[in-house]
Amino acid sequence: MAFYEVYSHPALIRYKTSVCTKATLFIVIVLCLTYIPPLLVAYRSQGFWVKRSTYEEQPVVRFQYQTLLVAATSTSGDYVAWSTFPNFNNLQGANLRIPSVSVREEDVNQDGKLDRLSFQLQLPLKAQEQVYSVQLLLTFSYQLFRMSTVVMQSLAYVQYSSSVPGSQLFISGDLRLQQKTPLPHRGRYTVYNVSVVDGSSPFASTYNLVNIIGSYQERNLTTVLSVPSPVWTIGRAAGAPFHINAEIRYPVEVISYRPGFWETIKLAWIQYVSVLLIFLWVFSHVQTFVFQNQVLPTVVVPLLKPHNS
Structure with a gap:
């Protein structure tokens, strides 16, 4: 059975x-x-x-319409300059040149956050003047919201020099965030929400680029303009202005934070x-x-x- x-x-x-x-x-x-x-x-x-973790976020970036420009017009130290800071312009005397500036910010993917800045500057020059190097400083408002709320003022610094005088400098790059230490996982982080350049100061040392960049790099959070291949164009016609064309993108960032x-x-x-x-x-x-x-x-x-x- x-x-x-x-x-x-x-x-x-x-x-x-x-x-x-x-x-x-x-x-x-x-x-x-x-x-x-x-x-x-x-x-x-x-x-x-876990002492450090990361997340992705596209920052909210706005151009502050603050600019400082210094262009060397000879190899012996002559220069012309201009900025949006009246006190700086008052210190330049005969070296001051008032350029024509055009700015446009775009939201390419229509997500409510700006993605790109188009900056164009035409610097008038005298007939005998030539441009051998350019130093350009632009300031931005930079914000993050996903974890901790970060609000700060930042800058983009452009420097290029050549042994041959040029007619135009073209740059296309990304405004990237740099961190020395992780951010907190929540709360407000506004310690750097102050002007990078004190435009109210009458002293020349305030507008010295060495002092500005040196003080800026002491911060935990900074932005740097990554420009892989700047284009320097030669052959400027007599009486023609020197052109600076910049395309600056605001990419998605990988943010480091403390869990x-x-x-x-x-x-x-x-x-x-x-x-x-x-x-x-x-x-x-x-x-x-x-x-x-x-x-x-x-x-x-x-x-x-x-x-x-």
Whole structure:
């Protein structure tokens, strides 16, 4: 006669002992070896406590319509200059040249955030003047909102020189964010929401590019204009202005930040549990072998159907 299974249920065998026995000591040791070593393994394998993480965000960038331009007109130190700061212009005397400036910001993908700045400048020159180098400073308002709220004033600095006089400088690059330390994961970060150039100052040292860039680079957060291949055009006609054409894009940035408490615990817990499961499986079989074979004496309770107690 053939037999087949009609019903099954798990059974429970209880192994009992008093407090002060070898079996109790064994259980305590097994519990320690089950739960503590996975923590040590996860911690020593690096990355248990995540101290830095990243996310992507396109910043909200607006041109501040603040510009400072210095152009060398000879190899002996002659120059012409102009800025949007009246006090700087008052210091230039005969070196001041008032250019024609055209600015346009565009939202290319229509997502509500500006993507690109088109900047065009025509610098008038005297017939005998030639341009050998250019230093251009532009300021921006730079904001981030996804994690911590960052509001700051930043700049883009362009410098190019040539042994041959030029008629035009063309640049096309990205305004990139640079960080020295991670940002906090929440709150407001407005420590750098001050003007990069103090336009109210009457002192020449305030507008010295060495002082401006030196002070700016001391900050934790800065922007830098990445221009892989500037184009220097030669052959300027007599009486023609010197042209500067710039296309500056505002790309999506990878922002570094310090994770909060719950994010840190979440990532640490995943690592701990993944190792703990292995130890639970191993020591579960060790306990089964020890007590089923009575390696340590215990009182075996008869086979019972499991029930809620």
